[in-house]
Amino acid sequence: MGSGMPHYRPPTRSDIAQIDRTGRRILECVGVRILDSTYLDILRKAGARVDCDEQRVRFDGDLLDKVLTRAPSRFTLYSRDGKNDLQLGEGGVYFANGGRVFRILDMKTGGYRLTMLRDVANTATLVERLDHIRFYVIACEVHDMPPRNYHLNDFYHAFNRTAKHVMGGCGDVEGARQMHRLASLIAGGEEKLREKPFVSVITNPVSPLTIEMNTLNVLEFCAAHGIPVTCAPAPISGATAPATLAGTLAQMHAEALAGIAIAQILAPGARVIYSAVPMTMDLRRMELALGSVEMAIMNAATVQLGKHYKLPVYASGGITEAKRPDIQAGVEKSISSLTVAMAGADCVRLAAGILDSGNSISYEQFVIDNEIIGIIHRMLAGIKVTEDTLAFDVIEKVGPGGNYIAEDHTVEHMMTEFFYPELSVRHNFDVWEERGRPNMLSRASDVVRSILRENTEGLLDLDLTAEIARTNPGIYSI
C-alpha cells in the first residue's frame, strides 16, 4: 500500500539506535533466563554464553548479528483461497482480531458468559466476512470441551469458517502437533503447508527476560516445520518492566530479539515475526491500562525497533479496558490502532473484537472495529494526485455556480475516492427518527445477525471434512 501519510515515529532515529543499543547491552550483560537444560546446551554450542546455575543465557553482539541476519525480512502469511495473502515486509498494514479471551458479552442476553467452541466458529465467520480484518486469530478459550484434542478443535473450527490466514496459540508442543497434522491434511501434505503456510503460531516469553520450556518447544517445532511464529514479550511498564517508556522498550527489545535469535539458532531461516505487546498499568491503583495513550506510543516504537533489523513487525492496537462497545472503547481503539498503523506495522493484532483488557470479546465489537480499521486504511491511502484527480477539465466545464453531482467525473471517482462506512449514521434527523434512531451499536448488531444467519455452512469441502473426521475422531461439532 502506498501510504500518503508521513509515518508516525515517536522516537527519533538516534533514539531508536540508543534503545537498540540498550537492548543489546541487556542481552550481553543481563541475559535471558531459560528454564530448560537441553536448550541451554544448544545455545551454548551455538556460541551464547551460558551460565547453567543461573539458567542464564547471554548473547554477545557478534553472535546476535550473525544469527539475526538469517531471519527473513519478508515472507507471506497465506490465506487458503489466495484472496488474503499478506505480504509482510512490503509496506502493507494488516489488521487482525485479538485472541484467547475467556468471556464474551452476549448481546442476546446483555450479560457476560464463558466462551464456547461455537464462539470460535462464529468469530471466524465474522472475520471471514469483515473485509478490513485481514487474518483471524483464534479469538477465545473453549470451555465446553475437555482438554484432550483441544487444539485440534479450535483450529479445525477456525479453518472451517474462514479461508483467511489463521493464527493461534498452541500451549505446548502436543497442541502444535495437533494443529500441524490437521493443517497438513487440509493443505494436501506437509510440504504444501511449508510452501504456503496458511496458519501461524503465537508464543510469549515471560517478562522480565524469561523464556519457558513449553514456549521454546513450540517455537522450535514451528520453526522446524516452516510455520511462521511469533515470540511476543508483553512487558508492563511499572510492573514487569521499568516505569519509563524507553526502559520498557529496551527490555522488550532484548526479549523480542532473544526469541528471534533462538529461533534462528534452532532453525536457520525460520519465518519469525518481530512481535511484542508493550503494555501499561495505571499506577494509581495498579490496574491494567491497555487502552492508554502510552501503550499506543510504545507499540508504534515497537514497529521502529523491528524495522531497525528489517524484520516484519507485529504490534498491537485497538485494546481497551471498556467492558462494552461504548465511547471509551471507540476512543481508545481508534487512537491506538491508528497510531500503530501509521508507524507502519506489518500486522496490527488485538485490533478487533477485544474488550475488558483482553479478557472479553463481543461480536458487535468485531463489526465496529472493522469499520474503524476501514477508516484507518483509508487514511493510510492518503490523497491521490494526478492530472485526472486534480480535475481541471471538469472544473472548467462546470464553471462558476454549477454543481458536480451528475458529472461523469463524479461517477468515475465516487466509488474509489471515499470510504463508505456501514455503521456510522449519516441520515438527517428526520430520517434517523423514521428508521428507529439507529446508532453504531444497533447497526453492528444487525450486521452480526445477518452474517451469522447467512453463513451457517463450513468452508472445508465435504470430502475433506469426511477425511478429517475419519482420521481425527476427536473433533467435536458445534
Added chain:
Amino acid sequence: MNDFKALSEAISKGDINKAVAETKSALEAGISAQDILNQGLIATMNEVGDRYSKGLIFVPQMLRSAKTMQECTKLLKPYFQEGDVVSKGQVLMGTVRGDLHDIGKNLVSMMLEGAGFTITDLGVDVAPEIFVEKVREVEPDIVGMSALLSTTMPAMADTIEALQKAGLRKKVKIMIGGAPVTERYAQKIGADAYGSDAGSAVTRAKELLGIDRSEE
C-alpha cells in the same frame, strides 16, 4: 510524646536509608521500641494508607513506604519478646498449577505484606502437592491462590481437595483470586474467601483472621 517527625517523613517518602538512620538514633536516644513502633511506624503507615485510600498517592509509593517500615521494624525486633511484634498472620501464596501469571499474585503479596502479614511466596505453576507440603512446613493461617487462566482454575479445586485429603484443610483459611475467578466459584469449590483486587485481598484476609479494623 516523642517527636517522630523526621522518621515519619522518611517513611512517607519511602526513604529507607533515612528512616533506618532515624530509627537507630531514636533507639540510641533511649526512646522505647514500643513507642517507636506505635507512634512512629504504625501511625505513619496508617496515614500512608489513608492517603492512598483518598487517591493522593499511588500504589508504588505506598508499597515503598511499607517496605521502609519493614526495614525499620527489623531494627526493633531485638527489643521485643518473641510474639510481641506480632505479624498479622502468615500467608502462603502461589499461582496454581499450569499457570505462569504472577503479576496479580505479587501485587497481592506486597499489599498483604505492607498491611503487616508475613508472606511465603511459592511462585508460579505450584502443584497441589507442593501447596500441601508447604502448608505442613510453614503452618500458615491463610493459603492464597491465584489463577489467571480459566483453564487453570480447576487446579484451585484440586489444591483444596489435596489439602482436605492431607487433613490440613481445617487448619488454614483459603483465599483465591485472579481475573477469571469469581465469588461464586470460590463458594463452589469451598474456598473461604475471594478477593477481586489487592485492596480487597487485604480486607478479606483480615476478615478471615478476625482482625478488627479498630484494633489497628
